[in-house]
Amino acid sequence: MAVSANRLELLQIAEAVAREKSIDKTIVLQAMADAIQKAARSRYGQETNIRADINPQTGEMKLQRLMEVVETVEEPARQISLEEARGRNPDAQIGDFIAEQLPPMDFGRIAAQSAKQVIVQKVREAERDRQYEEFKDRIGEIVNGTVKRVEYGNVIVDLGRGEGIIRRDELIPRETFKYGDRVRAYIYDVRREPRGPQIFLSRTHPQFMAKLFTMEVPEIYDGIIEIKSVARDPGSRAKIAVVSHDSSIDPVGACVGMRGSRVQAVVAELQGEKIDIIPWNENPATFIVNALQPAEVSKVVLDEDAERIEVVVPNDQLSLAIGRRGQNVRLASQITGWDIDILTEEEESQRRQKEFTERSKLFMEALDVDEMVGQVLASEGFTSIEEVAYVEPSEISSIDGFDEDIAAEIQTRAREFLERQEAELDERRRQLGVQDELREIPGMTTAMLVALGEDGVKTIEDFAGYSADDLIGWKERKDGETKVIEGVLSKFDVSRAEAEQMIVFARVKAGWISEEEAGAADEGEEGSYDEADAAVAAASDE
Known part of the structure; x- marks a missing residue:
């Protein structure tokens, strides 16, 4: 059977559209069939059930009207009685459909325009589905693209088989792009939206730097070195914590590379961002000391419940530990997950002296003792009246200058104070109406x-x-x-x-x-x- 010029042209158009949009030719032909159905309904009536089929091999088009076989006809345009249906097909049953061939039709201008809109819409939906399916599993990858346009500071990037967007706040500060520039970015989200799938790209995301190191350092790619955490102040400074699973390989040295070649490649991509490469340690105190480099640390005090740490540094190291506008301590806090308080040795000494004075005063007032006794109890590590009242008497009597009688008297006074305090609290409780x-x-x-x-x-x-x-x-x-x-x-x-x-x-x-x-x-x-x-x-x- 010879294919007419019209049919051949139809197939060629379908193949060209499918190739250009990277979608299946069947989807394009189905969109054309849907468009023809819509145009045919506008001619034969919207209530008419019409089906259009296009043969994908020959391009031949069939237009049929479907009539449902029913007992009693209520909609003549869509239904046919069982008796009349059996006149056409003796095997017809209730619920079957009888297909009636319709003659080829000429499209008017309005019908053709309507058909075009249907085709464009269907092809666009198919293209969006293809793009979403292709990129939804690529979150966390680095992609290369070409700048297509810049809109209100947002950069639209042509990714070949898709289009991504780098929002203004995801660009490194003072970084500018123009049409045609090559750009490398990190895919951090892919979402379906009314106007199609949106591929969100970032150059400020911490994982962008981690992925760049993975590309530059073979040991990270092979899993010998692991990146534990990353913290960035985009365009200014960053910290990256690494650990080696092979004791013979230095993780910091491997990331720096020969004469700094590996880290410099990452720095160049990040517009000169300074990068501190830190050895990770499972001990939080050691890790935090490393994270505060280049500052030297004298002492650390951890509060694991509050995930807070106090770091004591020499007086001349305070500005280095904090960094310009608090940058160094802020990045160290982000990379370790701990809140960090920086104190100088002088400040820590003053605070300890203040705490000692407060405890001494507490013991003097509560136990009705002189200043020397209060200071001795505070210096021996007692922190509360309860502790003094209920420790073993030997712990007090063993203090230089104290004996068993003094220890017993101190504990008696401590318990009497607690009893008075309890009575006052109970009276306050009654005043508040607590049952x-x-x-x-x-x-x-x-x-x-x-x-x-x-x-x-x-x-x-x-x-x-x-x-x-x-x-x-x-x-x-x-x-x-x-x-x-x-x-x-x-x-x-x-x-x-x-x-x-x-x-x-x-x-x-x-x-x-x-x-x-x-x-x-x-x-x-x-x-x-x-x-x-x-x-x-x-x-x-x-």
């Missing part, structure tokens, strides 16, 4: 009851409405810094597990949850604490 039943909560002290009363909590039901975060506080990490939000009981030594047990006890006591649910919470069964919270929400709704 006695709250004392039944495990681990609850009178001082805690006063703190709860000052927060407006008076009954078991009030306490049961708390969450663990409300009691002990929580931390929020933003812009590389950890912000601590205080809870009602933050100043007391209460762990998260203890806070949750206290809340569960109160909820059982208040009748919000059952003993079984409380037992499940104690055993750590997943979802049990969520169920308790759901009960709280339900009680609140009521």
Whole structure:
């Protein structure tokens, strides 16, 4: 069968569009068929069920009207009775469709324009689907492209089979691009949006620098050296922590390269950004000391619960440790994940002296002793009246100048002070209206009851409405810094597990949850604490 010029031209157009847009030719032919169907409905009536088919080998086009076989005809344009259908096809059954061939039609100007819009829309959707499927699994890769245009500071990049965007805030400061420039960037997100998939690129992302090192240092690519963390102040300075899984290979030396060739290649791509390559260490103190290079560190004090560290440096090293506009300590904090407080040796000495003076004064006033005794207790490491009251008497009597009688007298005074303090707190608790039943909560002290009363909590039901975060506080990490939000009981030594047990006890006591649910919470069964919270929400709704 010979193919007419029109049919051959149709196939050629479909192949050309498919090749240009990098999509399947079948999708283009289907779009053409949909367009023809739409044009045919405008001629035969929108209520008519029309199907158009294009043969992908010959280009032959068939136009058919489909009629559904029904018992009673209600829509003559779309339905046909069983009796009439069997006149055309003896095997016709209810629910079948009878195809009626339609004659070839000439498209009018409006119909042709409508058909064109359908084809363009379908091809564009197919192109978007292809682009999304191709790039959605490439997040985390570095791509090369050509600058297509610059719009309001955002750079549109031609990636060959797609188009990406580097937003203004993802460009290195003072970096400019113009049409036709070659650009290298990191894919950090691919999303479907109404106008098609958006490929978001970045040159400031910390992983962009990590990927550049992976390309320049074969040992990183092979997994012998691992990049543990990266922190960047784009265009100015960066820190990268590396560790070697082969003791014979120096991770810092490998990343620097012969005469700095490897690191210089990365620096050149990042517009001269200075890079500190730091040996990673599993010991947080050692890692933080390394991260603060080139500053020298005298001493570190870790607070693991708050993920905070105090670093003491010589007086002449303070400005170097902090860096210009706090850059060095900020990057060190980001790369280690710890909040870092920088103190000079002089400042630390002054603070220790102040703490010593405060403790001495506390012991003098609470125990009614002279300054020398208060200072001796403070210098021996005692930090609170409770500690003095309840340690073994021998720990006090063994202090130079003290004997058993003095130790007994000091402890007696300490306990009397605590009793007076307890009575004052209990009176304050009553004034606040905090009920006695709250004392039944495990681990609850009178001082805690006063703190709860000052927060407006008076009954078991009030306490049961708390969450663990409300009691002990929580931390929020933003812009590389950890912000601590205080809870009602933050100043007391209460762990998260203890806070949750206290809340569960109160909820059982208040009748919000059952003993079984409380037992499940104690055993750590997943979802049990969520169920308790759901009960709280339900009680609140009521």
